[in-house]
Amino acid sequence: MIDLVKKAMLTGIGVASLTKDKIEDIAKDFAQKGKLSEQEGEKLVREMVSKTEESKEELKKQINTMVEKALAKTxxxxxxxxxxxxxxxxxxxxxxxxxxxxxxx
The missing domain is CATH 1.20.5 (Single alpha-helices involved in coiled-coils or other helix-helix interfaces)
Known part of the structure; x- marks a missing residue:
């Protein structure tokens, strides 16, 4: 169930734009609706925050690379x-x- 929730969150919302507060809100909403246990919710928050940070760093690297290439051509x-x-x-x-x-x- 938790994998399905993660996939839905990743698909529905750009990972790089997620904030910890937003992730916690979504996890709480799922927990309140009985779709996740408290432990699954906490695990989901930790994993999603980690993935969000990784995605942000990767996005920064890609942007820097693209900017460097563009500057080199000008x-x-x-x-x-x-x-x-x-x-x-x-x-x-x-x-x-x-x-x-x-x-x-």
Missing amino acids: EFVRTADIEELHGEIASLRKEIEALRNGKTT
Whole structure:
């Protein structure tokens, strides 16, 4: 019975969008209707919270991968790249100034 309830919850509601409170509410509703024992309800909540967290992490990884791929295909300049260039420019300015003053670094 608990497997059927889990499948129904996973099918009916996106796992990544479930909150612990929502999972607890659904489990309590099933328990009140006599479809789950208290122990089955608690087990269901633990398992669903765990699966929700796993799904959220996997979704984050997939999104990050997709964003990285999209950025790699564009000519988008990252802040880190700009900061690196600023450092190189500052270094070159110092060298130019030293050469103008007759000094070498």
